[in-house]
Amino acid sequence: MKKNITINLCGRLFQIDEDAYELLQHYIESLRHSFGKSEGGDEIVDDIEARIAELFTELREQGNEAITIDHVKAIISRIGEPEQLTENEESDKSDKAHKFDSFNSAAQGVYDNVRKRTCGKKLFRNPNDKMVAGVLSGLAKYTDTDPVIWRLLTVLFSAFYGVGIIIYIVLAIILPEARTPEQLLQMEGKAVTPQHLADIVVDKDQSTTQKPNLFRSLFAIILKILFGFFVGIASIVAIILFCGFLFALVVLVSALTFPVNSYMPFSLQAMGLAELYETNPMILIIFVFSLFMMLLIPIYAIVHMLLSLSKKVQPMGIAQRIAWILLWIVALCSIIPCSISMAKFRHEQRTKEYFHTHIYQDVLMDDNDMDFMRHGEWNLIKAEDCAHYTAHGEYFDGNKSVRYLDTYNDECRAIYQVERKQAVEPGIYRLDCIARAEGPGSFVYAIGDSKMLTSIPAYGNRGGELAAQIKKELSHMLASDSLNDVGIDESTKEVDIKGMKFVLTDLHQDNKKKLKRICKGYGWSIVSIDNIVVTGDSITYGVSTDEGFTGHPYRAKWFSATDFKLTRTGDLPHIKNDKTRHPRIKRNKRR
Structure with a gap:
């Protein structure tokens, strides 16, 4: 049983289903959004509404007492989507204006093709057609292409020093997965309507019963092996980072606890950084802060990913992931010059100490040279x-x-x-x-x-x-x-x-x-x-x-x-x- 609504369209009353009304309302709002900024856009939308009213009248004369969602879909396909109408209007204007040369026309054609394929869509990882993380299937949905093309390109780029795998892992970290029906509709560029939501649920149930072919299964096995290999390496790196973080924490606590002139292990004096701390402490402060950020950000990202896979927390959004990556890059760019400055200071300090404590007959020399000269009476x-x-x-x-x-x-x-x-x-x-x-x-x-x-x-x-x-x-x-x-x-x-x-x-x-x-x-x-x-x-x-x-x-x-x-x-x-x-x-x- 469906609920009917009475609407007034161009001075005419019509009985329409609730889901059909939502679809019609979304369609008219899309038209106003598309034509609102153009000259005479309101008149175009009014003409389209009048045409819809005429078609509704024809349906009522044919004996249809209420307008259903199928009737609205048929009318929309007959009139055209807002994007199609906008492109037709732009093409009419371009015909009246001057024509581009061949190069500009080709470039404009490529741009229009890409825009047509991606218009109204959002990039997600596709959970319904994934072999590893759904990145390539999501790119295929976003660009309206075959996922096999993206998978072959990934294999091809992986042969060049693993670039394809690195890009895949980065996209798997940045891109969110389309979990809800609304996100699945946004991934395909469809309007969020009850009918579309019902279609998503039906398609999802059908996709779970589909049997993969031999090529898909073989490709999935290869990708899973590669992904498992890099996941193992990532796990080892995570453990090493965690151990490095604990060691850095112990060193920092020791350096702050012991006096500056103490020779206890991990004190500033024992590490040869006491003089640097007295002359330029900002280098050490920036180095310590950057080091902790470089170690903590990957550890936090890995723990959050594990918790999201276990459904205990929500996955990171794209903005949050990009922010963490940029912060890690900033920490890396900060720690490199600090490390160079510290190494240069230690080298100068050792050279200074070395030569000032080993003088033989008014000549600066190392310990081995001095002992040989002294024992040989040279x-x-x-x-x-x-x-x-x-x-x-x-x-x-x-x-x-x-x-x-x-x-x-x-x-x-x-x-x-x-x-x-x-x-x-x-x-x-x-x-x-x-x-x-x-x-x-x-x-x-x-x-x-x-x-x-x-x-x-x-x-x-x-x-x-x-x-x-x-x-x-x-x-x-x-x-x-x-x-x-x-x-x-x-x-x-x-x-x-x-x-x-x-x-x-x-x-x-x-x-x-x-x-x-x-x-x-x-x-x-x-x-x-x-x-x-x-x-x-x-x-x-x-x-x-x-x-x-x-x-x-x-x-x-x-x-x-x-x-x-x-x-x-x-x-x-x-x-x-x-x-x-x-x-x-x-x-x-x-x-």
């Missing part, structure tokens, strides 16, 4: 434009822990001279060491009665004379069963090359890798200075790149030297003469 004569003063990692036998004299300057401008003084008896001596250089201009020197120089061979850090000599001395080692067969002392693991004994650590009979590392050489060569005459009580020796001392320009980026050994090779000539004359004097006295 005196730093000159040090200009030197990146460092010692190094390790490329010792001739592959032992990366052995440290040696070394300096570096990419522009070949390092002036580096280091020496030490050794007490000796008068005599003739030889100085041996192993050294290497990237280019010419570095020298090993010895000062006895006079200054003697020998240049360091420039083999770079590959090969070198020492490696060639070791290969020659140990050429039969790979085929030998005993180290003694090739001149190596098995108890000390020493090899004698030109009078210098080199200890080959960790060398066993079956250890062939050690020999291979030794044969790389790393550019080392044996550098010797022979016939050093000493009539005093000491010899000074060292290395130098100073052109004023060596007389040669320095054109190397780096050089290295180590294993200095001083050997007495003979007596002074006048001492030998005294020993030969002394017996003759005694014989003369006996005579």
Whole structure:
């Protein structure tokens, strides 16, 4: 049983059903809204109302006592929707006016087509035809296209670094789902009328009984697998974010609780930020606030999504979701410059502390350089434009822990001279060491009665004379069963090359890798200075790149030297003469 209403339309009375009246009233209001801003719009609506009254009169003359919703639908389809009437009016005006060129006409046609497809619609996620979240089906409803097209495009874009999946997840977060019948009608661009509401309910019941085809089922399985994979990753990220939030909270509470100058864990002093807090606290405040926002917003969004899926809270609206995303982006843009400023401050602070606490002979150097110089009793004569003063990692036998004299300057401008003084008896001596250089201009020197120089061979850090000599001395080692067969002392693991004994650590009979590392050489060569005459009580020796001392320009980026050994090779000539004359004097006295 339906309720009838008596209406007055253009001075005529008609009996009409209640749902038909609501549809008619919505149609006339849509007409007034469409034509209200145009010139003569009210007259057009009045003419349409008069035409509807004439059609109602014809229905009554045919024996229809009451106008039903089917009669109103038929009349609306006969007259046309407001959008169609507006487009017809605009097309009439455009025919009277000037014509666009071909490009503008094509663009206008595309715009009109898109506007026609989306006019009066709202974008929702479609729950009635979804495979994962209903995003693509909602886009298909909004643009009046086939959902398969959108699904194929998603798969295609997903092949490009997962762009399609990322866009899908973002839209699934932003777009609300059409849950109520009113939202379903808005998604399709239909008027909210009792008849349309009834049709939505019937269509929903029919859609639940439809059986999906093979392609739809296969596509749904693929998308669900991909979506499940990213949901798993998102869950792991959420757990990590939550743990990071708890850790950041503990650090913040500790930093605020402990005094600024305290060395307790997580205090500002322990983290090296006490001075920054005193000089520029706003950087720390902005950093902490932005960090908490970056962690809390994703956690809140995930929890809210889970609660909405369980029907405990309403889903977020589009405006709320966009606001949270913009706020998270603002927090990210704030935390990046703060992090850069804090890292720069910590680097400057560490550099300042580092160099002010390690000074050796008025030269700033690190702890390793200072210890090597101090323990080796090396005196730093000159040090200009030197990146460092010692190094390790490329010792001739592959032992990366052995440290040696070394300096570096990419522009070949390092002036580096280091020496030490050794007490000796008068005599003739030889100085041996192993050294290497990237280019010419570095020298090993010895000062006895006079200054003697020998240049360091420039083999770079590959090969070198020492490696060639070791290969020659140990050429039969790979085929030998005993180290003694090739001149190596098995108890000390020493090899004698030109009078210098080199200890080959960790060398066993079956250890062939050690020999291979030794044969790389790393550019080392044996550098010797022979016939050093000493009539005093000491010899000074060292290395130098100073052109004023060596007389040669320095054109190397780096050089290295180590294993200095001083050997007495003979007596002074006048001492030998005294020993030969002394017996003759005694014989003369006996005579």
